[in-house]
Amino acid sequence: MTTTCPTPIRERAQKSLPVPALVVMACTGFIVIMTETLPAGLLPQLAAGLDISEGGAGQLVSAYAIGTVLAAIPAITLTRGTRRKPLLLVGLLGFLVANTVTAVSPSFAVVLAARFVGGAFSGLLWGMLAGYARRIAAPEHAGRALAIAMTGTPVALAIGTPLGSWLGSVVGWRWSFAAMSLLSVIVMIFAKFLVPDAPGQSAQTHAPLTRVLRLPGVATILAVVFIWMLAHNLLYTYIAPYLHQMHLALRPDIALLVFGVAALGGIWITGVFIDRVLRMLTLASVAMFIVAGAFLAAAQQSTVLALLGIVLWGLAFGGSATQLQTAMGKAAGENADAANAMLTTFFNLAIFAGGAAGAVVVNGVGAPILPAAMIALALMALVTVGFGRRAAFPAGS
Structure with missing residues (x-):
């Protein structure tokens, strides 16, 4: 992948905020936080479904966090020069795979591995979303653009996680993770058409x-x-x-x-x-x-x-x-x-x-x-x- 776009991103930035693209980024953050916190609201169901203790089910949260800690810096270091939009789509694809495997796997070990992979893609997305959101907005609106892109976190904490927990208690925890997979597909489609591309970091400035x-x-x-x-x-x-x-x-x-x-x-x-x-x-x-x-x-x-x-x-x-x-x-x-x-x-x-x-x-x-x-x-x-x-x-x- 090259590090340049057909048109410099700052030339395309308008005085008004690129709100549709920023909403897509907010939805991406929503997916990241929902995937991270969902097991906390489903511990009894996960424990029963995977035949483990609730303490063991709690390790699904830890595995995700470990994946984020270990992957964030290496992932961003290796992808500095990569164009941002393909990287965003790859990150969302990672969540689609991780949540789908979690939804269908009968094995605790496989679910634990899928959670670790999800955490790794979380490190990738969190490392690049902030700079991406600021980059597609006019310089004088960069902070406001980032604020819009970050709304997915409080929305996930306030509404998403309780809703996912309720869904899991009604129809089973696997459907909660399946719903996250479906949401990943929807956000990928909107990202494809609504989010402008942006160049990665020039190799000379690394x-x-x-x-x-x-x-x-x-x-x-x-x-x-x-x-x-x-x-x-x-x-x-x-x-x-x-x-x-x-x-x-x-x-x-x-x-x-x-x-x-x-x-x-x-x-x-x-x-x-x-x-x-x-x-x-x-x-x-x-x-x-x-x-x-x-x-x-x-x-x-x-x-x-x-x-x-x-x-x-x-x-x-x-x-x-x-x-x-x-x-x-x-x-x-x-x-x-x-x-x-x-x-x-x-x-x-x-x-x-x-x-x-x-x-x-x-x-x-x-x-x-x-x-x-x-x-x-x-x-x-x-x-x-x-x-x-x-x-x-x-x-x-």
Whole structure:
């Protein structure tokens, strides 16, 4: 594949946003997140269908995350020069295969392997989607384009995963994964006709990963990614024991629905302001995590306080990926795809760390302490963003 397009992408970029193409990218993100989180809502059905324990079924989530962590950086490094549209179609094809194998296989080992492959294609797509979305929009709308392309994540968390879990409980878990395969085919068709192509990175601008890591601001942004997402995943992963041990009259599925809807509001706010005040927007989002943690820490037997905390938490989280990927794109320049692959890796490492550390906390001192940990980590992230005023989150951006 060549690294050039018939017409330079910037010449084709219009003042108005390429909304249909960005919606297709949002649907791609929806597929990625749905595929990742679906087993969490289907553990009893998966355990019964594959003749394993629920703990064993939970490893289907871990296998996906491991695939993402191991594949993101190598996949993006190997495909830097590849044109973006064929790469997008290959990534969607990977999800079609992984979900289809999951839907039809009677063997836990084969399903586990399919989940690992799905995670690997997740690393590929997350590593290239952010740069692709920014590349097909006019420069002055790049941040807003990324915000639209990232809406698939909160929609999947708020609506997709609960819907997939309900479908699996009604007609069987295999049909949930079959539905994801069908959705992959539909999105591939729309991507073929609605998404413009874009060139890969010119070979002359390829920098070794060690040099990309040393670019001003990149290491700082990665530190913020890990600390901030660890603050999020500590509580998000263990929201059910938190609600139970705080004696709150709030079901986990309702809490996650409120969180997801609030996250949609957060990504809308981010889309409005990100091209003008990236630094202030990021500082405000991290600070809101601290306020949300305070409400959640004080919510003992108070459903109202808990809901306020969850709403603020969702608003703060909704635009976080867009803010961090935009900052990374600005800091890394031509090497944004490689840098975003690092971002994806650190994001998934935070998911791992949140699950492991949260288990220790929940089984030790108890889930009610999780909001305090969330506050402490968010404070660290806020300070790190503050010190990144020169390159990572520059003043005036």
